[in-house]
Amino acid sequence: MQVFLRQAILGILVVLSALTLTFILVRLSGDPTSIILPQDATEAQRALLREQLGLNQSLVTQFLSYLGNAVTGDFGKSYFDSESVTSIVMRHLPNTLVLAGASLAIACLFALPLGVMAAVWRDGPVDRFVQVAAVIGASMPSFWVGLLLIQVFAVGLNLFPTYGTGSAAHLALPALTLAIYAFPSLARLTRSSMLEVLPQSYVMAARAKGMPESRVISRTVLRNGMVPVLTLLALEIGNLIGGAVLTETVFAWEGIGRLAITSIQRRDFPVVQGVVAYVAVGFVIVTFLAEVAIRFVNPRLRHK
Amino acid sequence: MGVHSRTRARFTALHGTRAAMLAFGLSLTAAPFSLSDALAQTATARIALSGGLDRLDPSMSANGTDLVVMSQIYETLLQIDPATGELKPKLAESYSAKSPTVWEIKLRKDVTFHDGTPLTAADVKYTLQRLLDKDLGSPHYSQLTSIKEVRAVDDHTVEIETETPNPVLMRRMQPIGGSGRVFIVSKAYFESHTPEELINQPMGTGPYKLESWQKGNSLTLARNEDYWGEKPAIEKGIFTFIPENSTRVNALLQGEVDVIQRLPISDVERVKQSDNAHVVSSPNGLVHTLLLDSSKPPFDDIDVRKAFAHALDTEDMVDGLLGEYGRVLGVPLGPNAVQFDDTIEPYAYDPDLSEKLLEGKTPIKLDTFTSDGRYVNDRDFYQVINSQLDQVGFEITPQTLEWGRFINMMQNRSGGPFYIIGWDFGEGDASKMNSFLQSSSALSVTQDAEYDRLVAAAGQEPDDAKRTEIWKQVQKYVHDQYFIAAVWQASSLYGFSKKLDWTANFGENLALSEFKLSQQ
């Protein structure tokens, strides 16, 4: 229990540090008034806008008032459309979660069983297939895959819409793109962790005790071999929540990643900070759950 | 799976059978709940914009996509006659100069806002006063500061008094040209709503009114059935946002949208060859200027500027990169501007002259910055320019910068020795040149007393003919001084479904009310 408490405190610290870092970094990244106003605006106009946005106050004052509001859940308003950051983020978040969920589900559906089978029947046809598929998948840049998929399935065969967010048909291509991106590392890590566990003494011991092979695999081998896989899975979820920026851009998918990149390019500080805050919280929750899961599958770590 | 196949079915229906059964050739938007609904054919245009919408309060936004939507909902006092480039009345019935500093505007008497209230002089006065409220921070503010007082003489007469004679002021009263626009709003409506409501629920006098706006997703306009002017053909306009170029073009070709803004020049052929789409263009797009920083070495030396300009084969470059959708100009001014001097030729391609001018000088090293994706084919333009400069002996080290950073550097006059900026000359007046040539302008890298003296005289001259004369002198001077190494104009390109047509007269204004249904 103490472990989990420590994790929770660590999580809060992570979120706070990420927020502080973002706050400083966005303010180093340039003056938003150059982008908000027309390009030939006068210096006086820009000065007035800086004042209205509170950007001429000292950094400490700005940060304290930001933190004060953030604690109550108020992340401010977008510099551009005055919409509250919370509602902007909440509009994009479900799209990202759907996309991340769908793509990871597809990736796991194939990667985990195939990875295990590849390890158990090493050098067999499944193994060879997994290796080839993983190598090919991992070697293709994901937005290149996305563009090729659009060319083939949306433009060429006219099976799916080319862009946008909404129906399941819209989801298919971006989810597939991200699944192709996530599959190789998942499958290969599953395979290699299984291979590491298989020859271990405790596996031998289980076999020696006369446990049936299927039980050996499902109980002993999976349990121990899944630890690095879960670590990786948590990382992937974090990555996808933080935004599959390029994929979301190619498919005009209204997710967090695209929101982050456009807000950064427009120097929309409150939105950038809001995105980081939500992503950080989401990430901390996912890692926490992964930690719980790891301890659950691998009892030997429970007492560490 | 169930959801998936249902969506697929709907998708096919929309794109296959329905298209064929439509007399107008446009998609049905009515949901098939009742027979009458299903039979009511709605002439709808689905338009994909190249960026999202921010705020639809015309005093608070000068953003390009906002202006597209706002100019369907709000209207201006005047408009430009596409045939002559001169101003003509819109919400105004007439306008005249009572004295060099006082404009008198008579309003139409038959105009009502979408909420049914009539347009009066008080609304015009309120609109201008709101824009001139310094604390509001309107992006249009700096273009209107010469206004001293606005008077509502009677219900349909307004007088605008300026500090000094300002012949260009009336150009702000038409809808084209980016910042400085004066769209007329309702005093009663604006005073009774919060700033947030004004941003989200625009209400004007225009041919369309806002039906719904799902932020970040789509915005729907419905035809204003009580519109004072000619009734447009299109009943509904649905705007969506697709920033990615190739995605936008694919959406058009797939029939997912009917109109796309900013058709990339590389996709023009593809659209032309398709069965269901065509290209609509206006030659009056952005005027691209290759600015030289003549306030610092090495370009403070006119010989170096001259060598630079003659090293470029601008004609070949524009022909190669923009083809029929680009033109080289001799002066940094849109040809639609009334003062445009078409007798001044672009600088000739003369690399021998350049090399001669640079002879004896130590090789000139230029650390430059380039933009990528801001303007039509800008990356390619920079690459060609750099390679041509390289051939006459300039040593160029280019770096691509993200626009947010780059524009900030330009505004601090540290954007490097040369760079491209595009200008919207939609207003049709030479005074726009001041944005990049007058010493006091933030984006000007030219600090030249003679230029400043000439344009100051032009700005005060009430007589149109004399004013044009001074502006012609300015153009000659700018050309002789080699402040700007090359000027070209790129067409504004749109992709249209074959079911729709439109004549684009001006650059960046998509006028839904002018769309026509094609008879096929």
Added chain:
Amino acid sequence: MAAMARKLTSLRGSQIIVALALVFLLVLAVMAVTGDLMAPMNAARQSLRARLMPPGFEGRQGIHWLGTDSVGRDILSLIVAGARPAILVSGFAVALAALFGVSLGMFAGYRGGRMGGLLLYITNIQLAFPFFLLAVTIVGIMRPSIPLVVFVIALGCWVPFARISYSETMQVVEQEYIEAVRVMRGGTARILLRHVLPNILPNILVLATFALGTAIVMESGLSFVGLGVPTKTPTWGRMLSEGRDYISTAWWLTFFPGLAIFLLVLSINVCGERLRDITDPKQAGKQ
């Protein structure tokens, strides 16, 4: 018998693939060393008359086997010229990331407890932070240069190294023999290098090969946000991102640089696999 024969032929098959991969990497290495010399044409030479020409087009300089780009440069020559930055930038970035991540991960995994917590803390901050935010911010503050790009990419891919080596080290340390070594002769660095590193190296190698691919893609993503490698002719990643607007009209602009990246990463992966079989003593013994 049949099974034996199949195994033999497949072995030979895999060896051929490894050999092919090695040859490809060798060719790339030569291209990277000689640079422009190997290019069939001058990669920097533009021709607006011959822009966006398809593969096989015969221009003034000869036949453009892979077509020309948007300013009429020969794509094959650009790919040859782009080998050096592709290999150098991604290679250095991954090396930097691995060096940093693995040392941090091993140390934290070995010490455990507080150190482990600290590592988790640092990696969590890094991961909770959108990578592109960092990149754009850096663009906003500093001028693009090759070391800067290497640094940013390393920053974007060191975390998995740290995480994996941390958890792997923890597992290795649990094993009794390390305990024995620890009791016999102390030296943290010695234990880590002699006993822990060889055990975790296979997974690190697997990771490094994937990271190399990621690094190249990151480089192309970075040129979107204006942090491209400032070279006269574009890197593969930049060619890929620059050709994006022509994906429907001139597929060769993105297809071939993408293919080059694909083949490079593929070859590295194949060789990495082989290397892994050799370096992993436990599994080599099993064969």
